[in-house]
Amino acid sequence: MASEFDLIARHFTWPSPGALLAVGDDAALLSPAAGAALAVSTDLLVEGTHFLAGTDPRRLGHKCLAVNLSDLAAMGARPRWFTLGLSLPAVDEAWLAAFAAGMRALAQAHGIELVGGDTTRGPLTIAITVIGEVPAGEALRRDGAQAGDEVWVSGELGEAACALLALQGRAGSRAAVFARGRERLEAPRPRVALGLALRGVASAAIDVSDGLCADLGHVLERSGVGARVRVDDLPRSDALAGCRDDPAVRAAVLGGGDDYELCFTAPASRHDRVLAAGAAAGVRVSAVGEIVAGRELVLLDGHGAVVRPPRAGYEHFSDG
Amino acid sequence: MASEFDLIARHFTWPSPGALLAVGDDAALLSPAAGAALAVSTDLLVEGTHFLAGTDPRRLGHKCLAVNLSDLAAMGARPRWFTLGLSLPAVDEAWLAAFAAGMRALAQAHGIELVGGDTTRGPLTIAITVIGEVPAGEALRRDGAQAGDEVWVSGELGEAACALLALQGRAGSRAAVFARGRERLEAPRPRVALGLALRGVASAAIDVSDGLCADLGHVLERSGVGARVRVDDLPRSDALAGCRDDPAVRAAVLGGGDDYELCFTAPASRHDRVLAAGAAAGVRVSAVGEIVAGRELVLLDGHGAVVRPPRAGYEHFSDG
Numbered sequence: 001m002a003s004e005f006d007l008i009a010r011h012f013t014w015p016s017p018g019a020l021l022a023v024g025d026d027a028a029l030l031s032p033a034a035g036a037a038l039a040v041s042t043d044l045l046v047e048g049t050h051f052l053a054g055t056d057p058r059r060l061g062h063k064c065l066a067v068n069l070s071d072l073a074a075m076g077a078r079p080r081w082f083t084l085g086l087s088l089p090a091v092d093e094a095w096l097a098a099f100a101a102g103m104r105a106l107a108q109a110h111g112i113e114l115v116g117g118d119t120t121r122g123p124l125t126i127a128i129t130v131i132g133e134v135p136a137g138e139a140l141r142r143d144g145a146q147a148g149d150e151v152w153v154s155g156e157l158g159e160a161a162c163a164l165l166a167l168q169g170r171a172g173s174r175a176a177v178f179a180r181g182r183e184r185l186e187a188p189r190p191r192v193a194l195g196l197a198l199r200g201v202a203s204a205a206i207d208v209s210d211g212l213c214a215d216l217g218h219v220l221e222r223s224g225v226g227a228r229v230r231v232d233d234l235p236r237s238d239a240l241a242g243c244r245d246d247p248a249v250r251a252a253v254l255g256g257g258d259d260y261e262l263c264f265t266a267p268a269s270r271h272d273r274v275l276a277a278g279a280a281a282g283v284r285v286s287a288v289g290e291i292v293a294g295r296e297l298v299l300l301d302g303h304g305a306v307v308r309p310p311r312a313g314y315e316h317f318s319d320g
Numbered sequence: 321m322a323s324e325f326d327l328i329a330r331h332f333t334w335p336s337p338g339a340l341l342a343v344g345d346d347a348a349l350l351s352p353a354a355g356a357a358l359a360v361s362t363d364l365l366v367e368g369t370h371f372l373a374g375t376d377p378r379r380l381g382h383k384c385l386a387v388n389l390s391d392l393a394a395m396g397a398r399p400r401w402f403t404l405g406l407s408l409p410a411v412d413e414a415w416l417a418a419f420a421a422g423m424r425a426l427a428q429a430h431g432i433e434l435v436g437g438d439t440t441r442g443p444l445t446i447a448i449t450v451i452g453e454v455p456a457g458e459a460l461r462r463d464g465a466q467a468g469d470e471v472w473v474s475g476e477l478g479e480a481a482c483a484l485l486a487l488q489g490r491a492g493s494r495a496a497v498f499a500r501g502r503e504r505l506e507a508p509r510p511r512v513a514l515g516l517a518l519r520g521v522a523s524a525a526i527d528v529s530d531g532l533c534a535d536l537g538h539v540l541e542r543s544g545v546g547a548r549v550r551v552d553d554l555p556r557s558d559a560l561a562g563c564r565d566d567p568a569v570r571a572a573v574l575g576g577g578d579d580y581e582l583c584f585t586a587p588a589s590r591h592d593r594v595l596a597a598g599a600a601a602g603v604r605v606s607a608v609g610e611i612v613a614g615r616e617l618v619l620l621d622g623h624g625a626v627v628r629p630p631r632a633g634y635e636h637f638s639d640g
Contacts, residue, residue: 020357020456021459021461024462024542025395025461025462025463025542026359026361026391026392026394026395026462026525026526026527027359027360027361027391027392027394027395027397027450027452028358028359028360028361029357029358029359029395029454029456029459029461030357030358030360031357031358031456032352032358034354037340037349037350037351038348038349038350038351038352038358038451039346039347039348039349039350040347040348040350040401040403040435040436040449040451041346041347041348041403041436042403042404042405042436042437042438042447042449043405043438044405044406044407044438044439044440044442044445044447046407046440046441046442046443046445047442048442049407049440049441049442050440071346071347072346072347074346074347075345075346075347075349077347081360083360083361083362083449084362085362085363085364085405085447086364087364087366087369087445115360116360116361116362117362118362118363118364119364120364120366120369120370121366121369122364122366122367122368122369122443122445123366123442123443123445125364125366125407125442125443125445125447127362127364127405127445127447129360129362129403129449130347131358131360132347134349136340136349136351139341139349141341141345141349142344142345142346143345205346206346207346222344222345
């Protein structure tokens with residue numbers, strides 16, 4: 001059986017010209033750009049909690065890095081380096097090769113380099129820490145939203161949550177439609193380019209991982225403001241737009257999670273600059289509401305009537 | 321039941337004056353010192369693989385951070401920030417409080433700040449990424465050893481491995497002696513001050529986590545050299561010095577692992593500077609051999625006869 005060191009060397013030693021010293025010492029040595037602040041984020045993904053057993057390893061490798069890149073996107077940070085902690089129940093060369101290939105392809109697409117990590121035996125768990133760079137004053141934080149700002153969402157919401165229902169056999173007659181979102185669930189596209197384009201434009205940002213209502217709620221809490229959101233304006237894929245009154249679709253769009261889109265705010269005077277940022281990044285951006293005084297998130301239907309929010313976003317320790 | 325967010329806030333939001341932005345946004349924002357290189361290391365600790373079920377949570381919190389600080393020590397880096405990924409099978413407030421307290425006490429002692437992380441439900445797993453700073457040209461790497469250098473070891477070796485034998489009921493009549501090392505096993509002291517004092521003095525360094533022979537072997541491989549080590553000169557605690565001819569003790573000293581001492585090399589001309597660095601850091605340092613041409617690690621007894629090395633260092637995927 002291959003040793004731990006051989007395994008790491010074979011699948012996870014990639015070129016890393018942007019590091020002074022990468023895999024193979026007690027620590028990586030990195031040289032940040034002068035004057036840049038570092039954006040650092042860690043996510044832990046556990047089989048059975050964050051992904052289903054038997055998930056395609058190539059997509060899993062992609063997704064584990066994607067959810068971390070999504071955090072950098074939400075800060076407006078440029079991805080630079082990451083470390084990988086990998087706990088595996090057994091050595092499976094084919095699985096490792098596919099997992100590494102999926103991760104590597106996404107890493108190369110975003111110019112982020114694997115510079116260190118740790119591999120061990122244990123339940124399937126993936127721990128990634130990403131490091132990006134951003135001029136300190138231009139970082140997109142959660143605490144900058146102000147009354148009068150518009151609320152924006154990138155891409156489309158709800159597809160991943162609907163696809164999960166289909167995979168779990170809980171989609172009923174909508175299974176075929178919901179299953180179309182499987183790629184969104186298993187291989188989300190982090191909005192890194194949009195985050196960079198929103199530097200100096202957005203006043204606050206967060207990535208939508210736990211569901212729009214929960215994540216926008218974090219922005220409101222940190223910024224000390226409220227918001228009104230027009231539910232009918234929330235962006236849906238063509239497939240889901242065809243069943244917009246379906247309660248499962250509405251719940252997925254408002255609170256489903258795993259979208260990895262950006263929810264952000266910007267002064268109304270920058271409306272056109274936001275549209276230009278979306279165009280530059282090649283990502284649809286939709287104005288869906290406005291920031292108001294107070295602390296409350298109010299959802300409105302097409303007639304201006306208040307819509308009841310779905311149950312709070314997914315919290316790992318509150319649904320057990 | 322408390323939500324994930326409440327749990328994190330309650331136990332892991334500590335003051336972090338050295339970060340621009342810490343826990344609570346999509347990523348932490350950090351401002352490295354001008355001109356410093358970053359030393360970054362990740363370790364993943366899994367219950368049953370790296371520590372026994374039922375380990376005292378305060379000591380576990382200490383140890384998880386200590387093994388990461390030991391990597392920074394081996395680079396000569398000053399600890400600055402860390403992130404914590406924590407997977408827990410269930411919410412246990414008392415356990416969390418003790419775990420956090422053990423981690424926090426060690427963090428404060430070394431001036432390292434918790435700036436982010438992720439908490440989730442799953443098998444007990446702890447993923448820590450540490451970030452330190454070091455002037456790029458002064459980092460202690462594995463690849464700088466040269467023929468003629470002396471080989472040094474800090475502190476004492478073998479206590480942790482002997483204590484593990486005692487805890488596992490495999491120490492026989494030596495149980496009482498071996499059990500004295502339990503604190504070394506469960507609450508190792510990372511040699512951060514020594515690593516800093518060895519900047520500009522040591523030519524190469526590594527921390528002894530997998531056992532002296534395995535870890536010194538990494539230095540030899542990366543540096544393209546061999547070494548002769550005098551087994552009788554390897555530092556042992558007073559307790560273990562009393563049973564130095566015991567095969568279990570010899571195996572523990574040479575290959576037991578979990579010591580978290582530093583093994584380093586330095587030109588013989590700097591012998592006194594190494595002693596001064598040890599004195600400044602308050603850590604015993606012992607010259608135990610020399611670097612030679614070739615690629616081989618040769619162990620010698622007190623009569624100059626060659627000693628057979630123990631089985632290779634602990635590798636998680638090779639002993640299953």
